[in-house]
Amino acid sequence: MGETYIAKSTAIAARMIGGEMMIMSALDSTFFMLNEVGTLIWQSADGQTPLSEIVTKRVCPEFDVTLEQAQRDAGQFVDQLSQHGILLVSDQPIGSAAAAVAPTP
Amino acid sequence: MMMVRSRSPSASMVSIQIGGVSVGIVSDSTAFLEMLERRYAGFVVPAGSSDFELEVVLHEPLETAGADEHVRVTRLREDWVLQRGDFYATWNPSTARGKVFQSNNPYAIDSVLRIVHTLILAPRGGFLVHAASSIRNGCAFLFAGISGSGKTTISRLAPADAKLLTDEISYVRRDADQYWACGTPFAGELARVGENLSAPVKILFLLQQGPENRIAPVASADAARLLLRHILFFAADPDLVKLVFQSACEFAEKVPVRRLCFVPDQRVWEMIG
Numbered sequence: 466m467g468e469t470y471i472a473k474s475t476a477i478a479a480r481m482i483g484g485e486m487m488i489m490s491a492l493d494s495t496f497f498m499l500n501e502v503g504t505l506i507w508q509s510a511d512g513q514t515p516l517s518e519i520v521t522k523r524v525c526p527e528f529d530v531t532l533e534q535a536q537r538d539a540g541q542f543v544d545q546l547s548q549h550g551i552l553l554v555s556d557q558p559i560g561s562a563a564a565a566v567a568p569t570p
Numbered sequence: 571m572m573m574v575r576s577r578s579p580s581a582s583m584v585s586i587q588i589g590g591v592s593v594g595i596v597s598d599s600t601a602f603l604e605m606l607e608r609r610y611a612g613f614v615v616p617a618g619s620s621d622f623e624l625e626v627v628l629h630e631p632l633e634t635a636g637a638d639e640h641v642r643v644t645r646l647r648e649d650w651v652l653q654r655g656d657f658y659a660t661w662n663p664s665t666a667r668g669k670v671f672q673s674n675n676p677y678a679i680d681s682v683l684r685i686v687h688t689l690i691l692a693p694r695g696g697f698l699v700h701a702a703s704s705i706r707n708g709c710a711f712l713f714a715g716i717s718g719s720g721k722t723t724i725s726r727l728a729p730a731d732a733k734l735l736t737d738e739i740s741y742v743r744r745d746a747d748q749y750w751a752c753g754t755p756f757a758g759e760l761a762r763v764g765e766n767l768s769a770p771v772k773i774l775f776l777l778q779q780g781p782e783n784r785i786a787p788v789a790s791a792d793a794a795r796l797l798l799r800h801i802l803f804f805a806a807d808p809d810l811v812k813l814v815f816q817s818a819c820e821f822a823e824k825v826p827v828r829r830l831c832f833v834p835d836q837r838v839w840e841m842i843g
C-alpha cells in the first residue's frame with residue numbers, strides 16, 4: 466500500500482488558543498477544535514512526511530495508544546478534515562505550490 | 571437644522587458616525603436625509619468630516635422587493651456587492667465610497683450601514699456582534715446571545731447608572747491592545763437608540779436565562795468558538811473569514827468571557843459592574 470502525504474490548506478484560518486487548536490475553513494466556515502492527537506498530526510502535516518511516519522514516530526511515542534488504533538484514528542481524522550478542504554491529501558509529497566490550492570470538498 | 575453639506579445643486583449629505591467611523595450618506599432627496607437625521611439622532615455629525623461616503627439613489631418601491639430576504643455579500647474585483655430584495659449596493663474599500671440603490675425606506679440603508687461597518691472593522695480587528703451592551707462604572711459589558719436569550723431583557727433591567735449602548739448589535743473596536751464597545755443606533759426590541767458613548771470592554775457575557783443568577787467562566791477556545799456564532803458575518807469571502815476568525819480568537823484571549831445565567835429581575839445587575 467502506498468504512502469499518504471498530508472499538507473495544510475492555505476484556505477483556512479488556524480490558531481492555538483487556550484491550549485487547543487482551532488481551525489476554520491475559509492471556504493465554508495466549517496469549524497474544528499482539535500484534541501492533542503489531532504493537533505500533533507496537524508502540526509506535522511508538512512506535505513513531506515508520510516502519515517505513517519507521523520503516526521509511528523510522533524503520535525505513538527507521545528500518547529498511550531496502540532499502533533493499530535493510532536493508524537485507524539489518524540486515517541479517520543485525515544478523511545474528515547480533507548472532506549472540508551482543510552487538509553490536502555496525496556499519495557506523493559505535496560509541495561508548497563500544490564498546498565496553495567485547496568481541493569473541492 | 572439639517573446638518574448637511576451641499577455637494578451639487580441637488581445632492582446633500584448627512585454624516586452618521588458610529589464607533590468613531592463616519593459614513594456620509596449622499597442623496598438628492600431632502601425627505602430621505604431628514605428621515606436619516608431623525609432615525610440616527612445622536613450619531614449625526616457635521617457633514618464634510620466623513621471618513622467614508624455612500625451615495626443613495628432612490629427608486630420606486632418594487633412589488634417583489636422584500637427586507638426579509640437573505641443578504642448576499644460578494645466580492646467583485648475591488649468592490650463588495652451587497653444585495654437584498656430591497657437594495658443593491660456596491661462598496662469599494664480602496665476609494666472609501668459606495669453606491670446604494672433602494673426605495674425610500676429606513677431598513678435598507680440601515681442594513682447597508684451594518685454591512686459596511688463590518689467590512690470596515692474586519693481588517694482593523696473589530697466586529698459587530700449580536701449583543702446588548704452597556705457602560706457601568708466606566709467599563710463596557712457585552713451580553714451576547716441569540717434571539718430570545720435575554721439581550722433586551724437585560725437591557726431593560728439595567729439600573730439608572732448604566733448607559734445603554736445597544737440592546738441588539740454591539741460595535742466592538744480595537745485600539746492597540748484594548749477593545750472598546752461603542753454605542754450604536756441599531757436598536758432591537760427596546761426600539762431605543764443607544765447612547766453615542768464608548769468604553770473599554772471589561773467582560774463579554776454569554777446570556778442564558780435560568781432559575782438562578784450565576785456567572786461561570788468559559789475557556790478561551792470555547793469563548794472564541796461561541797463568539798464566532800454571534801459575530802455579524804455577511805460575506806463568504808476567504809480573506810474575510812480569516813480576518814473575522816483571528817479577531818474572535820484575539821478578543822477571546824484578551825477579554826474575559828463568562829456565561830451569565832440569570833433570572834429576569836434587577837438583582838442580576840448586582841453581579842455586574
